[in-house]
Amino acid sequence: MTAKTDIKVAVCWFTCKELFDVLCDKLKDKIRVTLIVLNDSINNRVDGLNFQLFIDLGGVFYFGNVDNPMHNKYCIIDSEILINGSYNWTYFAETKNFENIIIFKSNDKLLSDFLIDFTRLKENCKLVNDISKEANTEIQHVTVVENVRLASDTDLIIKSTKNIGTGQLTLTSALGESIKNDVYFTFIPKGSKVPITKTHRLTTVSDSQVVCSNDIRFGENPKGSLNTPIGSFTVTDIPPMPKGIAGFITTFSVDEYGILTVSVKVEQTGNVTINKFNIENLIS
Secondary structure (H helix, E strand, O other): OOOOOEEEEEOOOEOOHHHHHHHHHHHHOOOEEEEEEEOOOOOOOOOOOOHHHHHHOOOEEEEEOOOOOOOOEEEEEOOOEEEEEOOOEOHHHHHOOOOOEEEEEOOHHHHHHHHHHHHHHHHHOEEEOOHHHHOOOOOOEEEEEOOHHHOOOOOOOOOOOOOOOOOOEEEOOOEEEEEHHHEEEEEEOOOOEEOEEEEEEEEOOOOOOOOEEEEEEEOOOOEHHHOEEEEEEEEOOOOOOOOOOOEEEEEEEEOOOOEEEEEEEEOOOOOEEEEEEEOHHHEO
């Protein structure tokens, strides 16, 4: 980078060490660097970038959140150069994805608009001085569409923009559900090749049961509560019947983009509940 005074960066995900080292070097050269990233398990993974080092070197660091995510990914250098595009600062963007960037120079109106947007982002994000106190390492629940038959145009289904490529991917942990008596029911075993879909039939566990809670987790412990939560949701409108009669066709599906889709169909009514979760940290 040719920065002389100031660098502003706003990206959802930042995992590329080479670019991170460049920013740290600029801080050592007394260049002011402000960085905004999403506060999630991808940016805060154990083997991820040392954002605390960035702060300790004098960098200004903000965490965004899933309620106010960044869509544009951009960098502004000295308020004169804008780098913008689909490119997140990640290894996947470098090696596997089909991404784009455009570099603008001397476009005062465009730069002014992005500088205003950067200020807006800072106002909606959290200034961080101690990463250990703020970092969110939980896998985020991405979207919920509670009933496919009733889904409207206002329902939001978020799709990952990542293109993982043609290499064979596998799950690093089993996926399943904590069921009655804290038993862990595995839907997809650890080491399974991705993409993959597995379907099982479950039934009610009590007489006249009209609601079913679904506690989705990852891990291999036979005790459900000792595995790591991914998310939970509730299936309603179950017809009251003796236990073991009302049935649920439950499907776990993991695609090549790291999205886990869990669908539950009530056999007696045909109602379907669909939930989507981002689990790309469990794929390698």
